[in-house]
Amino acid sequence: MGNQSKTFDLIVVGAGNAALCSAIAAKENGADVLVLERGSKQKRGGNSFFTDGAMRFAYQNKNALKPILPQLSSEDFEKIDMPEYQASDYLQDMMKVTEGKSAPELAEQLVEKSYETIQWMQKQGVKFELNENQSFLKDRVQQFWGGLPVKTQGKGIGLVEALFNKLASLGVDIRYHTRAVQIEMTNNKVSGIIVEEQGEIKVIPTKSIVLACGGFEANKEKRIKYLGEEWGGAIVRGSEFNTGDGLDMAVEAGAQPYGDWSSCHAHTTDFQAPEVGDYKKPGDIYKKSSYPLGLIVNMRGERFVDEGADFRNYTYAKYGKETLKQPEQKAFQLFDERVRPLLRTEYNLEEATCLQADSIEALVEKMGVDRKRFLETISQYNEAVQEGEYNPSVKDGKGTSGIVPPKSNWALPFDRAPFYAYPVTCGITFTFGGIQANKNSEVLDKNQAPIPGLFAAGEMIGGLFYRNYPGGSGLMSGAVFGRTAGESAAKYIHQISEKMY
Template sequence: MSNDIHYDLVVVGAGNAALCAAISAREAGAKVLVLERGPEHKRGGNSYFTDGAIRFAYNELSDIRKLMPDLTDEEADKIVMPEYSTQDYYGDIMRVTSDKSTPELASHLVNQSYQTISWMREQGVEFELNYSNQSFEKEGRYHFWGGLPVKTKNIGMGLMSTLFSRAVELGINIWYDSRAVELRTTNGQISSVIVEQHSDKTNIETSSVVLACGSFEANKQMRSEHIGEEWEAAIVRGTEYNTGDGLTMALNIGAQKYGEWSGCHSIGTDYNAPKTGDFTKPGDIFKKHSYPLSIMLNKAGERFVDEGADFRNYTYAKYGREILKQPDHIAYQIYDQQVRPMLRKEYNLEEATYYQADTLEELVAKLDVNREQFLTTIADYNNAIEDGYYNPTVKDGKATTGVTPAKTNWALPIEQGPFYAFPVTCGITFSFGGVHVNTEGEVLNKENEPISGLFAAGEMVGGIFYGNYPGGSGLMSGAVFGKTAGASAARYVENKTTNTTS
């Protein structure tokens, strides 16, 4: 084992959180090495697969225009952009997590979100308005909704390409096919990382480590152990390399296990999606997120969630779990021609699986379901719809009465052919369990004291998301805590050097 390499900081992982940490530390003067477990053509972690939507607090459209200076006055005049304050963002996190999110961590994410997004822009990351998925056109103006109007240009691919380019520009070294397998300490302080490269192992001496290599969502055994046996059947939406390495290494040197280890971010995804993320088909192309405009039925022909409980931003991360509970882990999203033109763009891709027929009877004949109950459920739903004004840009209160579960918004009868059925299953994105960090990104031990030289960011941070999360918050959390951890690691190294030489 070689033992002659030294870095101020070793960043484990090479996704959004990891590269934000590396760039932040390098800007502060640290000598940085990034370890990517996968080969170069599979770099970028889960961030590579995201559709790029990123949630941050802003006061008005002028705040957003600072991030995209090419947005013209003429274009801006056609935009209706509700304010999304830090209070709104914090409130959304607490609401969807049932007030379980650790307040200081949620506050750090929220309060640093705009500053961090501006910093990302300074690094070269480009942003654009998320017209197709977060706005509706009405009388020539685009009405944005849900607090998520911005995405990275060219989705996750664009984000990661820019961050990798910036890292190389700053002189950050990146090793591929390099799996960190052990953290070593001396006198309670991080002193080195053991890295496995094919059959060889290398000891990298370092003063600090940022763990940003994802959670355990791609580890079938850990999913079964911590979330439940049924999760062995879940599709892994992102990289196959997020198998809990960072968590295992941190816990082995005394890190505090933290957050909802039995919970995860999961969604309804195309039933025929790849079993793990396909790097040849990047982007979040298999999700199926127009379900608030649908009714969802299982094989028994029964509805099982309130599809219109809230905007999809606030329900999609928990409804994957509900689909997984259904017989054979499958459900069907049902639409008619009234709403078909309003569906998100992923429904129009060639990869989308769907069935189409001119009548409901013809449609159900194509499905492996209890056909009689399927038609009865749709009929009962149609008869239960109350009068009201249908408006998909707001929670319109157009609901059902007398059926269980109710649909509390956007209830339209399924009555105008042709009719469509999109089969979906559960895809896991990331698990919510992690390690305990403070607002400096320092990893804490079981006595809530920092482990000297150890930091974490991204999915490895436990305690923010429980049961659910506001859409776009994972990408923002990765950037915020990545930037924080990198800056903190650089300060730690500087202070350690100063104390050693003084």
């Protein structure tokens, strides 16, 4: 086993959003940092690279967004209608989608630090823009909804590029093709990390470690073990490298496993999407989340969820999972010509897998689902649609009556040709189970005591998300706890240095 003499202040494991924020914050606070990335330079950036860059943060009102979006003029802001999204709204959303289970200490930290962390990221060179996917044009006013009006410029690619540029300007090295495999502890404190680099096992001495190397979503065996048999067949929407190494290492070093290990974030995804995230066709182009405007049927020709139960942000994670339980792990999202112009860009006919026909009868032939049942489903649905004012930017209450499951909002008849069917399956995004950390990103042991020198951030921290999560909170959690982990590690290094002299 090779050993290297230099002792770093901090090793950051991973090179996604959480890791990069940690490394920048630690360096800013005087630490000598090295970043380890399992993938190549071409495949760096983790799941963060594949995101839309949507980030959920609390803001007082529209004016609070002006410094975040300096490229927009006052006239631009005039044409925007944007509901306020206070810290209390964010916290309420966290608790709502996690059924009250999110650990209050972590949820509060996420929410309370969200706005200032966005400003901090901006200082590091990350640029933001309006998240138009979260708005509809009504009476020439851009109406935003759902508390997620901002995303990073250039999506996840732009986000990680800005953070990599910042790290380079700070002179922080990143070692690619370097897989962390074990934490070395001496006298119950972190003293090094064992890595596998180009087939060789080496020890890198370090005073502290930030683990920011993702969950276990790309590990089929672990998915089956913790999430259930059906998850073996899920498409991996992001990085192929998040196989749970960090979780194994942390638990071996004494960390307390924490949070929802039997659940994950998932998304309805194009049936033809690649098995793992494709770095050559990046961006979040395979997800299919405009279903609240349409219908979803399975191979039996039956609906199985309330497509309009809530805005997509609050249902897509759950509905992805439901798709895995359907025959052939497949479903079809249906839209008619009336709603097609309202669909998100991922439904673009050049990119997406889509079946199209001029009649419902012709469409069902192409889909290969149970014909008789499908035609019954559509006609029962059309009869059940109630009168009301249709408005996709609010929960309009225009629903169905007398069918199960109902469609609670945005119910329009499916009757205007041409008709479109998008075949979908389930793509896993990230896992919710992690290790326990406190609000300072210190990893806790089984007695709730911090493990000296060990910190964590991003997907690795358990306890924030249970069963579901409010969209845009993954990157925000990575940034808040990543920055905090870097600051805490720098403080720890300072403290142990003082003790030595």
